[in-house]
Amino acid sequence: EAQVTQNPRYLITVTGKKLTVTCSQNMNHEYMSWYRQDPGLGLRQIYYSMNVEVTDKGDVPEGYKVSRKEKRNFPLILESPSPNQTSLYFCASSLRDGYEQYFGPGTRLTVT
Amino acid sequence: GEDVEQSLFLSVREGDSSVINCTYTDSSSTYLYWYKQEPGAGLQLLTYIFSNMDMKQDQRLTVLLNKKDKHLSLRIADTQTGDSAIYFCAESLLREYGNKLVFGAGTILRVKS
Numbered sequence: 001e002a003q004v005t006q007n008p009r010y011l012i013t014v015t016g017k018k019l020t021v022t023c024s025q026n027m028n029h030e031y032m033s034w035y036r037q038d039p040g041l042g043l044r045q046i047y048y049s050m051n052v053e054v055t056d057k058g059d060v061p062e063g064y065k066v067s068r069k070e071k072r073n074f075p076l077i078l079e080s081p082s083p084n085q086t087s088l089y090f091c092a093s094s095l096r097d098g099y100e101q102y103f104g105p106g107t108r109l110t111v112t
Numbered sequence: 113g114e115d116v117e118q119s120l121f122l123s124v125r126e127g128d129s130s131v132i133n134c135t136y137t138d139s140s141s142t143y144l145y146w147y148k149q150e151p152g153a154g155l156q157l158l159t160y161i162f163s164n165m166d167m168k169q170d171q172r173l174t175v176l177l178n179k180k181d182k183h184l185s186l187r188i189a190d191t192q193t194g195d196s197a198i199y200f201c202a203e204s205l206l207r208e209y210g211n212k213l214v215f216g217a218g219t220i221l222r223v224k225s
Contacts, residue, residue: 004154035215042116042200042215043155050210090154098142098204098211103154 002027004104006091012110013081021076021107023091031094032074033058033101034066036087043090049074050097081111114138116216118201123222130188132219134201137182141203142211144177146186149198149218158186158199188221196223 004025013019025032033048035058045058049068063085065077074093078085088108092101115137124130136144141163147155161168161175161184168175174187188195201216 040120040217042217043202044215045213048210056209092155098206100157100160101213103156105152105154 002102004091004093004102006089006104006107008107009105010108012112014112015082016080019078019081019109021078021089021091021109023074023076023104024072025074025091025093025102026072027093027095027102028071029093029095029102030071031097031099031101032068033092034064034074034076035090035092036060036085037090037106038087046076046089081109083111085109086111114205114212114214116201116203116214118199118216118219120217121220121222123224124191126191126193126223126225128191130186130191130195130221130223132186132188132199132201132221134184134186134216135182136184136201136203136214138203138205138214139179139182140205142206143204144175144184145200145202145204145213146173146175147200147202147215149200151197155200191221191223193223193225196221 030051034046035043047066049055091104094101145160146158172189176185198218205212
C-alpha cells in the first residue's frame with residue numbers, strides 16, 4: 001500500500017532532550033516536507049527536500065534539523081526541544097515539487 | 113503577502129448543502145486545493161482547481177474560484193455525518209526555489225443528524 005509513515009505517533013518529552021521523528025514513504029517520491037499544525041494557524045512548513053541531499057528551510061525552521069540521505073526517509077530532528085515546539089507534526093511527500101502531496105498520519109509532540 | 117483565510121466553524125444538518133469559503137491574497141497561485149482532515153488522521157486531498165478555471169465539479173463536491181476577488185469555495189451537496197472534519201484551503205505558489213503550499217487555518221465542519 002502506498003503510504004507515508006511517521007514514528008512515533010505520540011511523544012511526551014522534556015525540554016532539552018534530543019529527539020527524532022522519522023518519516024518514510026514507499027512511493028519513490030522525490031519531494032518531501034515537514035509541517036507543524038497549531039490551532040488557528042493551519043499548517044506551516046518547517047523544512048522541505050527536493051531530492052536526496054537537497055534540503056531547504058520552510059517558514060518556521062528554527063529549532064529543527066532535517067536530513068535526506070535516502071530517497072524514502074526524511075527524519076525531523078529536534079536537538080534541544082522547547083515547550084513552544086509542542087505541536088502536531090506532519091510529514092508529506094510528492095512525486096516531484098508541485099505535484100499532489102500525500103500526508104502521513106501525524107505525530108503529536110508534547111514538550112514539558 | 114501570502115495569506116489564506118477561512119471561517120473557523122460551520123454547522124449544518126444532514127442532507128443540507130455545506131459551503132466553506134476561503135480567501136487568499138497572492139494572485140500568483142497556480143493551483144488551489146481543498147484538503148480534509150478527519151480526527152486523528154493526516155490530510156487527504158479532496159479536490160483541486162487550476163487557477164485559470166472558474167469551477168470544478170466532482171460528484172458531491174463543487175469548487176468555485178473567483179480570481180478577481182481571490183475567493184475560493186467548496187460546496188458539499190447532501191452533506192453526511194461522515195463529512196464532519198476539518199477542511200483546509202491551500203494555494204500553491206510558484207517561487208524561485210520551487211512551489212510553496214500555503215494553508216489556511218482550517219474550517220471545522222460539524223454535521224448534525
